[in-house]
Amino acid sequence: MTVPLHSRAVTRDEVAERLRRERQVLAVSHEAPDGDALGSLCALLLMCGRLGIPCMAYIPGEAPFPEEYGFLPRLHSVVRGTIPRVEPPTTAYLLDCASLGRSNSASFGEGVVRVNIDHHHDNPGYGELNLLDASAPSTTALLYDIFKVGRLPMDVEIAAALYVGLVTDTGRFQYSNTSPGAHRMAAELQELGVDVSAVARQVYESVPFAKLRLLGRALEHAEARAGGALVLSWLDDDDFVATGATEAHVEGLIDTLRQTKGARVAVLVRSKGRGKRSQTKVSLRSLDSRIDVSAIARERGGGGHQQAAGFTTEAELAEVLTWVERRVLAEL
Numbered sequence: 001m002t003v004p005l006h007s008r009a010v011t012r013d014e015v016a017e018r019l020r021r022e023r024q025v026l027a028v029s030h031e032a033p034d035g036d037a038l039g040s041l042c043a044l045l046l047m048c049g050r051l052g053i054p055c056m057a058y059i060p061g062e063a064p065f066p067e068e069y070g071f072l073p074r075l076h077s078v079v080r081g082t083i084p085r086v087e088p089p090t091t092a093y094l095l096d097c098a099s100l101g102r103s104n105s106a107s108f109g110e111g112v113v114r115v116n117i118d119h120h121h122d123n124p125g126y127g128e129l130n131l132l133d134a135s136a137p138s139t140t141a142l143l144y145d146i147f148k149v150g151r152l153p154m155d156v157e158i159a160a161a162l163y164v165g166l167v168t169d170t171g172r173f174q175y176s177n178t179s180p181g182a183h184r185m186a187a188e189l190q191e192l193g194v195d196v197s198a199v200a201r202q203v204y205e206s207v208p209f210a211k212l213r214l215l216g217r218a219l220e221h222a223e224a225r226a227g228g229a230l231v232l233s234w235l236d237d238d239d240f241v242a243t244g245a246t247e248a249h250v251e252g253l254i255d256t257l258r259q260t261k262g263a264r265v266a267v268l269v270r271s272k273g274r275g276k277r278s279q280t281k282v283s284l285r286s287l288d289s290r291i292d293v294s295a296i297a298r299e300r301g302g303g304g305h306q307q308a309a310g311f312t313t314e315a316e317l318a319e320v321l322t323w324v325e326r327r328v329l330a331e332l
């Protein structure tokens with residue numbers, strides 16, 4: 001991973017100061033966006049709006065966003081497909097993107113400053129300016145800090161977008177990244193007017209029926225290895241046809257697998273197409289801080305967090321299942 005020549009770490013204050021003075025912003029988050037990606041993107045869009053700064057948002061890929069985040073304002077305006085060409089004075093804010101590749105934004109015009117704001121521990125600092133903090137529970141937590149130290153104008157819509165990133169990346173305040181600061185942030189956002197039960201209803205209890213049926217297929221295929229320490233499942237095209245589910249419905253299914261008693265690693269493999277046109281996506285979750293699944297993902301060109309990672313390969317389902325099972329068992 002190349003780190004630009006003029007790359008440096010910046011503080012929350014510096015980012016706030018810079019944001020205030022921007023003339024134009026491109027906000028970018030990662031493909032197959034989760035609640036933190038969409039929450040941080042939306043929060044920055046709204047904040048730029050309040051500051052009177054023109055802001056365009058971009059997310060790679062074409063697949064529709066997960067429906068549960070559809071209530072977030074301004075998502076309809078997010079540009080998809082090829083990244084818009086930008087030139088100075090536009091600044092690109094890359095949110096929650098562990099690598100430059102994740103943001104699909106390697107090819108900006110010369111002189112475009114990239115502000116890399118992220119909490120993934122393996123983010124190499126590919127921006128000209130980097131605000132990286134692996135102890136932050138979510139990228140929205142970093143944005144919240146920036147908004148706070150800069151005394152930028154928060155409102156209930158911005159607060160709700162920030163809360164979505166926080167509640168989803170902490171697994172509803174259950175994962176090990178749920179720091180006291182995460183709870184304090186939630187409390188402050190609630191004081192700003194966020195209706196936490198309405199957000200929960202939107203995000204967790206508005207599951208499309210097709211997604212529940214897809215979960216059913218994943219559970220049917222699930223197998224426990226090493227006495228249940230590894231729980232592994234897969235989905236292929238037939239499962240999507242049979243249930244009417246879409247790609248976006250895969251997000252979060254692995255969280256049900258990881259609920260298994262005694263599970264230390266959960267794996268969900270999504271296989272698309274066959275033969276030469278096959279593409280296989282693997283999601284990994286570790287429930288044991290000694291098992292770094294991002295290291296496993298990196299062996300196949302992927303990455304992520306120590307306890308939540310993934311990779312995509314052109315290899316077919318059977319080969320991938322065998323490989324990932326063997327590789328995880330070696331860690332147990």
Ligand SMILES: [Mn+2]
Pocket residue numbers: 036037096119138139169
């Ligand atoms: Mn995140």
